[in-house]
Amino acid sequence: MNSHKLRTTISRSIIYIVLLTLAVSMLLPFAWMLLSSLKEENEVFTYEMTWMPSKITFSGYHRALTQQPFLLYGLNSVLVSVIITTAQVVTAVLAGYAFARLEFPGRNIVFMMYLSAMMIPAQATIIPAFILIRKLGLLNSYRGLTLPFLATPFGAFLMRQFFLSMPKSLEEAAIIDGCSRAQVLLRIVLPLTKPALATLGLFSFMTAWNDFMWPMIITTTANMRTLQVGLALLSTDIYPDWPMMMAASVMATLPVILAFLSAQKQFIQSLAFTGVKF
Amino acid sequence: MVRKWKRLGHEQTKTALLALLPSFVVFSVFTIYPIFHSLYLSFFNVSLVATTKRYVGFGNYTTLLNNPTFRRAITNTLHYTMGVVPVGIFLALVIAVLLNNRLRFLGFFRSAFFTPVITSMVAVSLVWTWMLEPNYGLINSLLSKIGITGPGWLTDPKWAMTSVIILSIWKNLGYNMVIFLAGLQDIPAEVYESAQIDGATSIQSFFRITIPMIKPTLGFATIMSIMGSMKVFGQIYVMTGGGPANSTMVVVYYLYQQAFEFYRTGYASAVAWILFAVILVFTIIQMRFFRTDY
Numbered sequence: 001m002n003s004h005k006l007r008t009t010i011s012r013s014i015i016y017i018v019l020l021t022l023a024v025s026m027l028l029p030f031a032w033m034l035l036s037s038l039k040e041e042n043e044v045f046t047y048e049m050t051w052m053p054s055k056i057t058f059s060g061y062h063r064a065l066t067q068q069p070f071l072l073y074g075l076n077s078v079l080v081s082v083i084i085t086t087a088q089v090v091t092a093v094l095a096g097y098a099f100a101r102l103e104f105p106g107r108n109i110v111f112m113m114y115l116s117a118m119m120i121p122a123q124a125t126i127i128p129a130f131i132l133i134r135k136l137g138l139l140n141s142y143r144g145l146t147l148p149f150l151a152t153p154f155g156a157f158l159m160r161q162f163f164l165s166m167p168k169s170l171e172e173a174a175i176i177d178g179c180s181r182a183q184v185l186l187r188i189v190l191p192l193t194k195p196a197l198a199t200l201g202l203f204s205f206m207t208a209w210n211d212f213m214w215p216m217i218i219t220t221t222a223n224m225r226t227l228q229v230g231l232a233l234l235s236t237d238i239y240p241d242w243p244m245m246m247a248a249s250v251m252a253t254l255p256v257i258l259a260f261l262s263a264q265k266q267f268i269q270s271l272a273f274t275g276v277k278f
Numbered sequence: 279m280v281r282k283w284k285r286l287g288h289e290q291t292k293t294a295l296l297a298l299l300p301s302f303v304v305f306s307v308f309t310i311y312p313i314f315h316s317l318y319l320s321f322f323n324v325s326l327v328a329t330t331k332r333y334v335g336f337g338n339y340t341t342l343l344n345n346p347t348f349r350r351a352i353t354n355t356l357h358y359t360m361g362v363v364p365v366g367i368f369l370a371l372v373i374a375v376l377l378n379n380r381l382r383f384l385g386f387f388r389s390a391f392f393t394p395v396i397t398s399m400v401a402v403s404l405v406w407t408w409m410l411e412p413n414y415g416l417i418n419s420l421l422s423k424i425g426i427t428g429p430g431w432l433t434d435p436k437w438a439m440t441s442v443i444i445l446s447i448w449k450n451l452g453y454n455m456v457i458f459l460a461g462l463q464d465i466p467a468e469v470y471e472s473a474q475i476d477g478a479t480s481i482q483s484f485f486r487i488t489i490p491m492i493k494p495t496l497g498f499a500t501i502m503s504i505m506g507s508m509k510v511f512g513q514i515y516v517m518t519g520g521g522p523a524n525s526t527m528v529v530v531y532y533l534y535q536q537a538f539e540f541y542r543t544g545y546a547s548a549v550a551w552i553l554f555a556v557i558l559v560f561t562i563i564q565m566r567f568f569r570t571d572y
Contacts, residue, residue, distance in 0.1 A: 011480075012379070012381075015376050015379060015381070016381070018376060019373070019376055019377065019381075019387055022373060022391075023386070023387050023390035023391065024390075026390050026391055026393070026394060026448065026451070026452075027390055027393065028416075029394075029402065029405050029406060029409060029448070030393065030397075030405075032405065032408075032409055032416050033401075033405045033408075036408065044414055045414050046414070049414070049416065049419030049420075090300075091300045091301040091304065092301070094297040094298070094300065094301070095297060095298050095300075095301040095302075097297060098293070098294040098297040098298050102290045102291075102293055102294040102297070103287065103290050103291075103294075104290055104291040104294040104295070105291065107294070110298065110302075113310075114301075114305070117305050117309045117310060119557070119558065119561045120309055120310075120313050120554065121505075121509055121553065121554065121557055123509055123511070123530050123533060123550065123553060124313060124316060124550040124551065124553055124554035124557075125308070125309055125312035125313050125316060125550075126312075126537075126550075127312075127316055127319065127537050127543055127546055127547055127550060128311070128312035128313075128315035128316050128319065128547075129308050129312045130537075130538075131315075131326075131543070132307070132308075132311075132312070147304075147308070148304070148308035150300070150304045151300060151301035151303075151304035151305055152301075152305070153301075153305055153309075155301075156301055181290075181293050206396055209398070210397075210398040210399065210400075212398070212399065212400050212512055212515075213511060213512070213534070217538050228398055228400045228401075231398075231400045231401055231404060232400045232512075232515060232516055234404065235403070235404055235407060235515075235516045235517075236519075240408075242408050242411075245404055245408065246404075246405065246408065249401040249402075249404050249405055252398055252400070252401045253397045253398060253401045253402075256396050256397060256398070257393065257396070257397060260389075260392075260393065260396045261389070264385070264388070264389055264392070268388070268392060268456050
């Protein structure tokens with residue numbers, strides 16, 4: 001082995017060691033969350049800190065589901081996220097297709113409007129949005145939780161970019177053969193759009209699932225809360241039951257982590273695509 | 279023939295209008311209209327729970343700028359931004375450069391760094407609150423093993439903001455890393471190879487090749503991180519509630535408190551507009567200098 005090769009091997013080993021150390025410390029909080037969630041309520045209050053639970057117990061999970069209606073929170077989260085995701089995908093496909101493929105007067109101006117709306121931070125509009133939802137009598141309802149998020153300019157933008165990258169010829173041939181626009185979209189375009197749909201769907205689901213400020217202000221009774229709201233309210237406890245809180249955190253993060261692990265590429269693409277809220 | 283095309287054009291317009299309608303309605307009602315309504319509200323003394331309102335001109339804005347808590351919120355937000363952005367960007371860049379070495383297990387590393395990005399802010403804030411717990415938490419337990427008595431991270435005004443900053447760097451690291459990794463992969467390998475032949479060390483290559491070539495990406499990520507930092511809220515809500523002694527009071531938390539705890543709608547709308555204006559400036563900078571591919 002010559003000296004150059006040796007040097008490369010050593011430097012690569014150092015890179016691996018540095019990266020591995022960093023990666024482990026990135027994952028450490030998740031390990032701590034999981035291990036704490038499996039401990040007895042009082043086991044965490046010992047001065048001699050231990051990593052492993054002395055005996056694995058699911059009592060933290062049991063308390064989360066019985067002392068707090070976490071199962072209900074979870075169902076609300078699922079329902080709200082599924083509604084929002086479905087609606088966002090449908091509205092984004094329609095708008096993205098219109099921007100990418102249809103000629104109509106004022107297209108650029110309308111598209112610029114969508115882009116500008118993307119720049120407006122949700123925090124700057126939350127007060128009037130709340131007042132509006134209250135005026136409509138939709139506080140503390142699924143409609144109130146979902147309505148503002150049924151469409152996003154980001155989704156329209158993402159789908160437009162994707163449609164623009166597709167060749168037009170298939171669609172044109174179909175139209176010459178007498179297909180309607182709707183048929184073209186459903187039969188020809190959509191099957192080719194699956195990766196983009198997956199990307200958008202995952203992204204929408206993640207943001208909806210993790211969203212917190214809006215469900216926090218819009219819900220007034222426990223039975224309408226989402227997981228994130230229930231979790232945030234736990235942080236105000238004076239005598240924190242850490243195993244129970246960690247169990248609740250595991251339940252609130254697991255769906256997104258599993259979705260992420262099963263479709264990492266789409267996830268990373270969707271977030272790297274543009275700098276939206278995270 | 280011309281008539282047929284015209285007819286088709288009309289049809290396309292009709293189809294387009296129909297296709298755009300749902301998203302257009304949603305975001306006009308919940309984004310465009312609210313941003314102007316909040317501007318309108320910011321000129322009134324109005325409460326979330328009362329029906330009367332009184333025109334006060336720029337009164338809310340002058341009160342705000344003279345309010346010590348709001349001023350504190352601004353300096354704290356700047357402090358937070360200065361703490362999160364440079365360190366976060368630098369770390370992410372270093373990790374991306376290390377990962378860009380045609381390594382094995384790239385997938386594993388990328389996922390490890392990215393997992394905090396996709397998990398909920400509320401949940402990870404809760405986990406970090408527990409890790410930073412002064413007596414039984416992970417951090418202080420580990421510190422005591424090497425003979426250091428750790429501070430009350432979230433209860434000591436001197437340490438609370440630092441704790442929030444550490445959590446936020448950890449949470450967002452993977453996001454910037456992915457952006458940098460994409461930018462690095464656009465640099466042709468030949469550039470590095472020829473530099474190596476000319477005898478450049480890897481440190482020299484980093485400063486003379488990587489940094490100049492990744493500048494646009496670096497700028498984009500920096501602006502995005504600054505804008506994200508100005509909107510910091512979730513971790514403050516869960517970890518500190520703006521305390522202790524306002525040491526972590528930031529702009530959006532102030533807005534939230536004024537609007538939804540004290541019901542001062544007009545006043546909070548002025549906060550919203552100040553935030554919006556500042557973010558707008560950064561957006562314009564970003565669009566002008568870093569992103570031209572729309």
